[in-house]
Structure formats: C-alpha cells, structure tokens
Amino acid sequence: MTTLAESAGTFDHALEMRGITKVYRVADDEVVALDHVDLIVASDEIVALVGPSGSGKTTLCSIAGGLLSPTDGSVVVAGREISGYSGHQLTDFRRESVGFVFQTVNLIPFLTARENLLVVDEIGRRLGRVARDRADQLLAELGLTDRAANLPAQLSGGQKQRVAIGRALMNDPSLVLFDEPTSALDSSLGDQVVRLIREEMKARGTAAIIVTHDDRITHYADRTVHIEDGRIAE
Amino acid sequence: MRLALREMHRRPGRFAIATVILTLIAILLMFLGGLLDGLVASSTGAFRAQRADLVVYSGNSRNSLERSRIEPDVRHQVESVPGVTRVGGLGSVQLGGRIPGRGARDLVPTVLFGYELAPRGLPSTPPGAGTVYADDSLRAKNVVVGTTIHLGPARSAVTIVGFVSDTRYSGQGTLWGSLETWRQVLDANRPDARVGPGVVQALVVQGVSLGRAGLPEQIDRATDGATTTLTITEAINALPGVSQQRTVFNQIIGVTVVIAIVVVALFFALLTVERTALYGVLKAIGASSRTLFVGVVLQAVVVALIASLIGVVASLVLDALIPAGTIPFVATPARLLSSAVVLVVAAVVGCTFSLRRVLRVDPAAAIGGAP
Numbered sequence: 001m002t003t004l005a006e007s008a009g010t011f012d013h014a015l016e017m018r019g020i021t022k023v024y025r026v027a028d029d030e031v032v033a034l035d036h037v038d039l040i041v042a043s044d045e046i047v048a049l050v051g052p053s054g055s056g057k058t059t060l061c062s063i064a065g066g067l068l069s070p071t072d073g074s075v076v077v078a079g080r081e082i083s084g085y086s087g088h089q090l091t092d093f094r095r096e097s098v099g100f101v102f103q104t105v106n107l108i109p110f111l112t113a114r115e116n117l118l119v120v121d122e123i124g125r126r127l128g129r130v131a132r133d134r135a136d137q138l139l140a141e142l143g144l145t146d147r148a149a150n151l152p153a154q155l156s157g158g159q160k161q162r163v164a165i166g167r168a169l170m171n172d173p174s175l176v177l178f179d180e181p182t183s184a185l186d187s188s189l190g191d192q193v194v195r196l197i198r199e200e201m202k203a204r205g206t207a208a209i210i211v212t213h214d215d216r217i218t219h220y221a222d223r224t225v226h227i228e229d230g231r232i233a234e
Numbered sequence: 235m236r237l238a239l240r241e242m243h244r245r246p247g248r249f250a251i252a253t254v255i256l257t258l259i260a261i262l263l264m265f266l267g268g269l270l271d272g273l274v275a276s277s278t279g280a281f282r283a284q285r286a287d288l289v290v291y292s293g294n295s296r297n298s299l300e301r302s303r304i305e306p307d308v309r310h311q312v313e314s315v316p317g318v319t320r321v322g323g324l325g326s327v328q329l330g331g332r333i334p335g336r337g338a339r340d341l342v343p344t345v346l347f348g349y350e351l352a353p354r355g356l357p358s359t360p361p362g363a364g365t366v367y368a369d370d371s372l373r374a375k376n377v378v379v380g381t382t383i384h385l386g387p388a389r390s391a392v393t394i395v396g397f398v399s400d401t402r403y404s405g406q407g408t409l410w411g412s413l414e415t416w417r418q419v420l421d422a423n424r425p426d427a428r429v430g431p432g433v434v435q436a437l438v439v440q441g442v443s444l445g446r447a448g449l450p451e452q453i454d455r456a457t458d459g460a461t462t463t464l465t466i467t468e469a470i471n472a473l474p475g476v477s478q479q480r481t482v483f484n485q486i487i488g489v490t491v492v493i494a495i496v497v498v499a500l501f502f503a504l505l506t507v508e509r510t511a512l513y514g515v516l517k518a519i520g521a522s523s524r525t526l527f528v529g530v531v532l533q534a535v536v537v538a539l540i541a542s543l544i545g546v547v548a549s550l551v552l553d554a555l556i557p558a559g560t561i562p563f564v565a566t567p568a569r570l571l572s573s574a575v576v577l578v579v580a581a582v583v584g585c586t587f588s589l590r591r592v593l594r595v596d597p598a599a600a601i602g603g604a605p
Contacts, residue, residue, distance in 0.1 A: 067518060067598040088522070094597070095520020106515040108237075110244040122236055123521040167519070 013076070014175045014207030015041040015064055020073035022059050022230075033059040034070070035230040041175070044205040046198060048221035050212055056230040057211050058179065064209060065098045065177045066090040078174030095124045099168030099176040103183055106164070107152040113163045114139060114148040120170035131170070138166040141200070158189045165193075165200060176201065178210040182217065194220045238529030242536060252501040253537050259494045260538075260545030260577050263487060267569040268549055270483035272562030273405075277479070278470045279369070280345070280403035283353035286322070286438035288450055289469040290461045297462060297472040299326055299435050306432035308460050315456045317441045317449050322351025323434030325416040328406065329386035329423055335376050342375045343406040346385060346392070348416025351438050355398040360412035366392045370399040372407040374559040383409070386423030404474065405562070439463070491580050498534055498584025506530065506588040510595055517597035527592045530585050538581035542574035 022034040033056045041047050049057045062068040063075060066082055069090070075083045078097055085093060094100075107116050114135055121131035139148050142162040152160055161181060168176050178197065182190030194210075198220045201208045210217055218224040226233045242249055275282075281289070290312055295302035304312075304323070313321050325348040330341030346366065352358045356367055368377055377383070382393045392409060401408045413434065421428050429435075441449045450463035464472060471477050506513075513526055553565035 062598050065518075091517070091520055091522050091597075094518065100518050102515065102518075106511070108512065108515075110241050111237075115240070119237060119516075120519060123516065123519070123525055171520075 012043065013040050014043045014045070014078060015039065015209070016074070016076040017060075017064065018074045020060070020063060020070045020075065022056075022063060022068065023071045033230055034063070036073070037227075037230070037232050039064075039225065039232060041207045041209060043174070043207055044202065045223065046201055046208045046210065046221045048210050048212055048218045048224045049227060050215070050218065050224060051227035055227045057227050059230075060227065061177050061179060061209055061211050064175065065100060066093045095120075096171060097174055099171065099173040101161070101164045101168045101176065101178045101181050103180040107160055107167075109152050112149050112151055113144055113155065113159075113166075116152070116163055117166050117170050120167060124171065134170065135166070138169055142166050142196070157185050158193060161185065161193050162196065165197060169200065169204070169206075172204075173206065176206055176208045178208060178212075180212055180214075181210065182212070182214050187216075190214065191216065235525075235529060235532055238532045239536070242533055248505070249533070249537055252497065253540055255497050255501075256494065256537055256541035256577065256581070257544045259490060259497065260541040260573065261548050263490050263494075263573045263577065264545045264549040264565070264570055265552065265563070266483055266487050266490065267573050268553070268563045268565050269561070270479060270487075271566055271569050272564040273479050273483075274476060275400065275564055276371075276402040276405045276562045277473055277476050278403075279401040280326075280347060280353070280408055281466060281470050281473065283355065283398070283401045284351075284438050284466055285354055285440070286320075286351060286466065287441050288439040288453070288463050288465055289324075290437040290439060290453060290463045293454075293457075293460050293462050295462065297464060297469070298474075299324075300328075302435045303429060304434050304437055304461070308457050309432070309434070309437060311457045312437055312439065312453055312461065315449070315453050317452065318439055319442055320351060320440040322349060322438045323413050323436075324349055324438055325413055325420070325429070325435045326403070327386075327416065327420045327424060327427070328404070329419070331409075332384040332389065333375055333377060334381060342372070342383075344372070344383070344385065344409055345403045345406050346409045346411065346416060346419055347403075348411055348413035348434075350413060351440070353398075353401065353410070355401070356410055360410070360415075361395050363412065363414050363418065364392055365395045366409040366411040366415065367396045367398045368394045368410075369401045369408040370397050371402055371559055372409075373397065374557070375407070385409075385419055388419075388422035390419045390422050392419070491576055494577060494580040495584040498538075498581045499587040502530055502534055502585040502588045503591065506591045510591075511599075513592065513595040514597055514599040517595060523593050523595075526595075527589055530588055530592065531582055534581040534585040535578055538578045539574070542577050545577075546570045546574065 017037060017039040020034050020037040024031045024033055037060060051057045063070050070083055073083060074081065082093055108119060111119060117135040117138060118131060121127055139145050142165060144159060144162055147155060147159055182193055185193060194217050210221060291297055291302040292304055309321065312318060326345055328345045331344040333342055349360055361367065377394055379394055379396060382391050384391055392411065398410060417429065453463045454461050516526060549565040549570055553563060556563050
C-alpha cells in the first residue's frame, strides 16, 4: 500500500501509529501488551519512551520498527503503511527504512567495526563503493576512524555503542529505534552516548525513539512519552 | 555469503572439529571406493580388455568360464548367425607359477589364457607355442621379458615375450598365449579338464552395431539353447564375487554417507542454536532467512570441499605408497571426484536440518519484543 505522501517522496511524520493494539496469546490466556495506542513522531523528532518493565514500550518499539505486526491498528513509517505487510515485506522494510540500536549492542563479533557497518549493505542492495564510502564517513563522524579495523572485543563499551549507532544509520533510515542504549554504560559514558545520538539525529533530520528507564535521557529528547499498562499517558 | 566466509576465515577453530571428522569420512569414502575399484579391476581385467561385444558360454555352464565348453559345431552355428562379424575362442586355466629366483614352493597364482581375437594391448596373432605375454602386475614378482615360468604340477614352461596392462583375472596375474599353448598346458596339468581339438571354453563375438541388442538371443536361438550369450558387461557382473563385492562395498559406502549427513546435521544444528541471537539481530536489520540459510549451506559446502581435497591428496599419496601387488587399491579420478560430489551433497542435505531452526528465529527477540 502506498500513501500519497510516499508517492510524492515527502512526509510530515516519521511515524504515525493509530489505534495500535497488540495481544499475545500465551497458552489459553490473552495478554494485552498495547491497548489502542496512538503515537505520532515528527520527521526529525527525538522521542523518549519511558515506562516500567512490562508496560509495553518494547512491543511498541518493535511494531514501529516492523519487527512485530499489530493485532489491530495502523502503522505508517515514512509514508509507508506497514501494518498489513507480510514477513517478507517487513524484512525489506527493516532493511531499507529503519535503524536499530539494541540494548546489548549486538555487534557481529568476528567483523571489524567497519565491516559491522557494511553488513547492512551486504544483506541489502549491495551498493559497493558507495556503501564503503558511507561507512568510512560515518566512522569518521563518530570518531572511530582509527578503530575501523578493530574487532568488537578490542573496543570499549562506548566505542561499541557508537559502532552500533553507525550501523543503524548505514541505510539512511527515516526512523531509528534505540532500545535502552545506555543500560550497559556508566553514567558519564551514557551521557556522552545520548548526546551523540541527539547530535547525529539532528544533523540528519532523522527521527528517533529511545526506549529507556533512564530519566536523564529525557533531557536530550524533544518529547517524553510515558507508557503504562499498554497505554500512553503523555 | 561474504559474512559466512568471513566467519570461517576469522574463526577457523569453530569449524575445525567438523572439518576433521568430515576429512576422516572423506578419506574413508575414497579408500573404500578405491578398494572396491581395485578389487573389481583385479577380478575383471581379462574381460574388460576384450575387444568384443559378447561372450558365449555353453548353456549348462551357469555363466562360468571354468565350467563352459564350446564344441566346434556350436561355434560354427554361432558364426553363422547374421550380424556376427568375428568370433574367437577363449580358454583359461588357473595354475601356480614357479618363477626363477623365488623358492620352489613360492608359487605365484596365475591364469593362462589362450586367445584368438586379440584383447586390447595384445598382438592380433597370438605368440607362438610356449610363449606368452604377461600382465603388468607380474613385474612385481620379478618377471621380465625372457623369464620362463613353470606352470602347475607338470611344470609346463612358458616364456615371457612381452607385457600387457590391466588384464588381471580373479585377483591373479594373467598370461596370454595361443589356444595351442593353452591346450598343451591344460592337458599336462589338468587331465580331468582336458578338451578335444577345436574345443574352447568360451567364444568372444564381435557383431554389427545395427540391431546388436537382439544378437545374444539370436545366437542362443541358433544354437538351440546350447549356449548362453552375455554382453561383456553382463559377463563381468557374472564373474565370481564381482557383484557381491560391489554390493557389500556400496552398502558400506552408503552407511558412511549417512554418517556424513548426520555429522553435518548435528554440527550445523548446534552452530545454528549458538547463533540464534546473532541471527535475531541480522534478521532485525533486514537479513532474510534465505540469506542466512545460504550462508549455512555455503559453510557446509566449504567444509566438505576442504575435507574432500584432503581426502583426494591422502588417497593419491596412499596409492603411490602401497606396493604393487599388495592391497588392491586404485585411486581413479572418477572415484575421487564422485566421492567429493557425494560428500558435498551429503553436507548440503545435512544442513537442511538447520533450515527450520533458521526460519524460526524471531527478529523481535533481538529487541526483546517477542512474547
């Protein structure tokens, strides 16, 4: 399904979620993880998504990134309505339109920092030199040029997180989803990383949702969205 | 795919156990295959060397050269069949040979053949009485041109005038002379098996290629059932022990291939379980299950190719090191190649057991969003 905004190549919102409901079936029980959630994120907005464990913030983030499909409701990312996408379409969508930074960083341990960025190209369109130039540019912007040939095991926690941010930006996404990016870092390093996230997102005009427990992150976000029991309380 | 290859390059230790096990299996496969080929070659060379299309045995011989006797009148009937272009008599006798330089009781098992239609590598006119060509394998027994071998209890003397390759029969070295030489040696050493003038054990037949398919039946009909006519391939398969050797070895080879499939299946299933989190991340950032599974298959194929390459080298070294006339092992390119292909196919089949596991990896697990 293509929206008018997409066909025109422009869109006002990076994310539009309307009436999102997600119900998990566990044995004979139904667990409502999200209950008619509406969330709109502007095209260069940074939103901090906070809430207690089990509140539904990770599920919301997963649906926004095309990792899960909602039980009900509409999800439009960068002008693309993805709520009805098949698994194959969602794979293509994730590869082309969103970036992820995971809680445990999850770099590929046998690839260097540069190769961890290029893996996005390898599983995707294979742009070759263009991708290599982009990886080098991102590494330079993230202050990792001299670490490009290092394996993850040779990098510090902050450097790994920066490589993960670089990987999330490789496909020039409309929306980047951060899953508790500072949980494994000490407070000063966490502060640096969040500041870096803000700088990078703002410099590119890219929207971001940062899932966090850390209240300090909210200072760097344009807006904080609270979620509790699967409902948003802004 | 490059990701899969990089993993093998950067973490070779991870694949070492599978490579070692598959290498041992490759060597076993190629060694078993080489033994089978060697055994079959040493049993069938005399028949494979025949430049003929058909072998005619007597009807009551149960396709055994030793039991078969073809009388001159039957031969005449065979020669008269339309489509038969050339007919030659064939006789054989298995005897121990005394070779100069070896002990009096150190007999070398040999088979003396008398022929009319020259097999491959032999002159069209058989050598004169008392002279023979020897199979190459007898060189290992110190036989050279000019050596006189004394055959059987009568110590019938035959002198070597040349060599011919790949003509062993029932695992023994062969000697090739005229039918006259054969009859003399047979009469002297096997009085019970003595044959009359013009009698041979079997006929080898060349036929016109057109309509050759029905020629065996036409020959047997023309002799009124006094003969059983086989193609060369059928005659080879009817040789004692040949089909049994093939069946037994092929069964062992089959079991070995199943073991290879199980090894690959278990190894890559374990590897896939270990990689579940990694696959989750790769799927989350847009890798398809197909891309990931192709990577698994590629790694299995590379492991199988490395194992096969080592197996080929080991087989060639083994072939060079094994002294002639001891273990009947032959490393042929066809056998080595087919073993490598079988191993690669086994590796591909083995890693398909990991397919379901790769498909089931949930990308949402990477972000903790799975239920």
